[in-house]
Amino acid sequence: MATRVFGFVDHVITQHPDGERTLTLRCIHPDCRWTVAPTADVDRAQGDAIKHTAATGHALFARTAEDMAVVVRQA
Structure with a gap:
């Protein structure tokens, strides 16, 4: 029988x-369609x-926050 060893990183x-x-940002009042389009200027969006x-x-x-993520291997 073969044995397999898995290393976890x-x-x-x-x-x-x-x-x-x-x-x-999007107002959730039932009769409102106000939004802030995606922006990197978080302070301005919150001020709006x-x-x-x-x-x-x-x-x-x-509120929806989004960024680009990367997975990296730790030494």
């Missing part, structure tokens, strides 16, 4: 250094949401 996932993080709340009273948002 530790890996880690992290943000790719050439990638950028983006944020998308605050302004939207001040103008409309809508305070709930769906």
Whole structure:
């Protein structure tokens, strides 16, 4: 009978250094279609949401953050 040995190597996932993080926002008030398109300017996007709340009273948002990730082998 043959014996197989599997070696396990530790890996880690992290943000790719050439990638950028983006944020998308969407007002979830039932009658509102306000959104912020994907942007790397997170502060501006969040500021826009605050302004939207001040103008409309809508305070709930769906946020999606995205970045490019890479898995690397640890020594």
